[in-house]
Amino acid sequence: MTTSDSVPTDLMGLSRKEYNTIINILERIPNFTELGIFSVMWSEHCSYKSSKIWLKSLPTSGAQVIQGPGENAGVVDIGDGLAAIFKIESHNHPSFIEPYQGAATGVGGIMRDVFTMGARPIANLNALRFGSPEHHKTRHLVNGVISGIGGYGNCMGVPTVGGEVNFDSSYNGNILVNAMTVGIASKEKIFYSAAAGVDLPVVYVGSKTGRDGIHGATMASAEFADDSDEKRPTVQVGDPFTEKLLLEACLELMATDAIVAIQDMGAAGLTSSSVEMASKGGVGINLNIDKVPRRETDMTAYEIMLSESQERMLMVLKPGHEDMAKKIFEKWEIDFEVIGITNDTGYLTLIEDSELVASIPVAPLVDAAPEYDRPWTPTPPQPIIKTKDVPSPDDLGAVLKLMISSPNLCSRQWVWEQYDHMVMGNTVIRPGADAALVRVHDTNKGIAITTDCTPRYVEANPIEGGRQAVAEAYRNVTAVGAKPLAVTNNLNFGNPEKPHTMGQLVGAIRGIGEACLALDCPVVSGNVSLYNETNGKSILPTPVIGCVGIIDNISESISFGFKANEEVIIVIGETVGWLGCSLYQKQLTDETVGAPPPVNLNEERKNGDLIRKLIKDNYLTSCHDVSDGGIAIAIAEMAIESGIGAKIDFKPNIPVHSWAFGEDQGRYIVTTKMADNVQSQASKAGVKSVAIGITSSTTLTLPGARPISIEQLRDCHLRWFPEYMAGQTKNTYSA
Amino acid sequence: MTAAVIVFPGSNCDRDVAVVLKSITGKTPKMVWHQENTLPKCDLIVIPGGFSYGDYLRSGAMAAHSPIMKTIVKQAQSGVPVLGICNGFQILTESGLLPGVLMRNSSLRFVCKDVNIRVEKTDTVFSKAYIRGEILRIPIAHHEGNYFADENTLKEIEDGAQIAFRYCSSKGDITQSSNPNGSVANIAGIFNSEGNILGMMPHPERLADPFLGGTDGLPMFTALAEAISR
Secondary structure (H helix, E strand, O other): OOOOOOOOOOOOOOOHHHHHHHHHHHOOOOOHHHHHHHHHHOOHHHHOOOOHHHHOOOOOOOOOEEEOEOEOOEEEEEEOOEEEEEEEEEOHHHHHHOHHHHHHHHHHHHHHHHHOOOOEEEEEEEEEEEOOOOOOOHHHHHHHHHHHHHHHHHHHOOOEEEEEEEEOHHHOOOOEEEEEEEEEEEOOOOOOOOOOOOOOEEEEEEOOEOOOOOOHHHHOOOOEOHHHHHHHHHOOOOOHHHHHHHHHHHHHHHOOOOEEEEEEOOOOHHHHHHHHHHHHHOOEEEEEHHHOOEOOOOOOHHHHHHOOOOOEEEEEEOOOOHHHHHHHHHHOOOEEEEEEEEEOOOEEEEEEOOEEEEEEEHHHHHHOOOOOOOOOOOOOOOOOOOHHHOOOOOOHHHHHHHHHOOOOOOOOHHHHOOOOOOOOOOEEEOOOOOOEEEEOOOOOOEEEEEEEOOHHHHHHOHHHHHHHHHHHHHHHHHHOOOEEEEEEEEEEOOOOOOHHHHHHHHHHHHHHHHHHHHOOOOEEEEEEEOOOEEOOEEOOOEEEEEEEEEEOOHHHOOOOOOOOOOOEEEEEOOOOOOOOOOHHHHHHHOOOOOOOOOOOHHHHHHHHHHHHHHHHOOOEEEEEEOOOOHHHHHHHHHHHHHOOOEEEOOOOOOOHHHHHHOOOOOOEEEEEOOHHHHHHHHHHOOOOEEEEEEEOOOEEEOOOOOOEEHHHHHHHHHHHHHHHHOOOOOOOOOO | OOEEEEEOOOEOOHHHHHHHHHHHHOOOOEEEEOOOOOOOOOOEEEEOOEOHHHHOOOOOOOHHHOOHHHHHHHHHHOOOOEEEEOHHHHHHHHOOOOOOEEEOOOOOOOEEEEEEEEEOOOOOOOOOOOOOOOEEEEEEEEOOOEEEOOHHHHHHHHHOOOEEEEEEOOOOOOOOOOOOOOOHHHEEEEEOOOOOEEEEOOOHHHHOEHHHOEOOOHHHHHHHHHHHHO
């Protein structure tokens, strides 16, 4: 083995101190390949070195949890011998550099994380955040990301059923693409990554290895500057067709008992997959680099180990099962190669041309990964904004039209029509609702799924914002009638070496933990994406929560559109008219300031329990969560969805605009034919409920405002996105 | 009725259509891998939707040369009903069993949504449970559904009453705004001249279950099952 005695000038993103630790571990200077392996394994992206000590505080257990964080994805019990397997993961940096491939491979990667564990993926979601619509790159990035997500998911035949799309100038130089996949497996047939046992064949399956994505994980662990375009070679290229074949081949092999362990090659490719399998199994692995299928000539061991070429898996098989397994992969026309063997040395060793080119002890490579308690400062509390300090509108209806046609509240139909959201024949509630509802194949069960985060709240108060992200996800799953089971989180933040940013991360994790505990929704998987900054400017702190819930019978689910005229409209939960940090404030003053609405977790749970009971007992005809834009926006959405109007004759005892647009938490709007029963059940449960009007005709009348035609509202709601994407910059309805 | 569903690498609506067929006939259709050279004896051949071979070349172009296609052509010529949905329609045109071609959508985007289609012909095994002029709500999900045929071919199709469905407004009018992909004459599906091969871009199997929001696709499958079991 050749090693150089001099300290390399490029430490591949490692600090000098980390480099010295490596020398101590190896008791010599690492060679180029070894340094590359340490560099990716100890990158922020793979090692969670800045967040790990805080992530440990999150609640991760519960009766429903089969597997918490630490595997490829989290696993929860959904009854009748079935399990839901899910995770969310970011592909932010690559998507900014090359939006189509960045987003596509993000979707491909998260699906592999799920089917690696033996689950057939049944739904994809995407939480997307783009820069200001006026920014010159935004339209191009939206177009590329949406096409990339569709291009991959549609070809795979997995429906993309929901997610988020939001705009804020803080993402101008650093968009967020968070992809979530949910899969279903038999509880008895879940596959893990621990390669326990020695002398077992290590098998490479999937696409050939190329030079794409080398050091992608390291790239994702640093800030951007103006030269970000030069990082394009670190972005991988996706091949959804091969992934579809890989999925079918893996599931076919998983139906046998040949597999000991399996791990997808995601970030840091062959390096992290082999190291993680060896580490979890407490074994060593010897890899013959020459055996790795490759699509380019003259690749070095370094390039092969660090390549992030897509659609690849590493498996450890039971000895003697290689031929049978190979036949399956040959049928699907997928490469299958035995490239190594497990052993009892505890070392990762690489052989190239019969020579040892790298030798690293696995345990310290994983366990001695740096862990930092970075200095942090709490976000200073923001003042509570008084209603009188926010302008009141001249015309409530005109403001409603402006808001519902604004970039952050308008319909996302333009987006989800480009995603196949119906393939697999189980989409019960389609995109655009509170949560998507997907039937579990061959059963009456439904899985409700949503992703949520309100970054402006998190910026104002990270703890409250963290709580709110979980609470809103919980509410969205509840609003279709499902019981929230667990969450996955994607923590997108700026540079953790800045104490203020680190303080945002610490606060958000605390808030998320509190809410998950109070709502019995443990965190079972997740991903941390730091260094989301360009030229020193950070994104809004964006801890996205993906929540999965269960409904035992899809016939007991409910949708948010009004169903008929003359039904009573009731607000469940307390309204105080909180305008600080609201979209109303943004609409009238062009900024959001002040403290965000507080989340009362006890009430959140009580209100959620009541809503689920009312839905199950068939008291409600529609249900919608109240969030961005408050009651007025929620009612308008229910009307637009159905074409049925509403007459709201309630006289609030607070200024009507704060009542209509305030963003108090823990609320739902429901319609019913049995208003008295609903309200008496609410009062019995100790939940505030107010009847505010009835569904009626084809206009919406708010208190003290002129009627607005639903047709006109729908037009306002639908038109911004397609017009913006067609290059017509006019971005609001002129009142 | 015995149905065969052909599975190409990249097919992804094979299970969906099998589920609907089973719900009607009580029998699981035979799933036939594209490398097979023979078909089991069957009364219906379905070429399902998806992305055969990733559709990296022209959609359906690779699949049209799969070994199984020779047998399908033979069976189709002998009168066995063949239903091609979405990618299946593309494969049927690529293999020459149906005239015309499916080009990229005029929007250049993938589109997935419910559309209205008008039933144009009802004297076939596929469509006899519908009424002529009836408006169905059926989803589409494709990137290459823009049907095109040259003037002469189009005239032959029209004269031969081979048009199965046209995209239409909710009132049944054949308008440009109701055409989701730019298809010539708003064509959503066509028959061969004998009427035993149907290719269509909309997915009838996707709205054949009340839990999924509609059942307008169901009569096609019940009609097929009835016609064939008789």
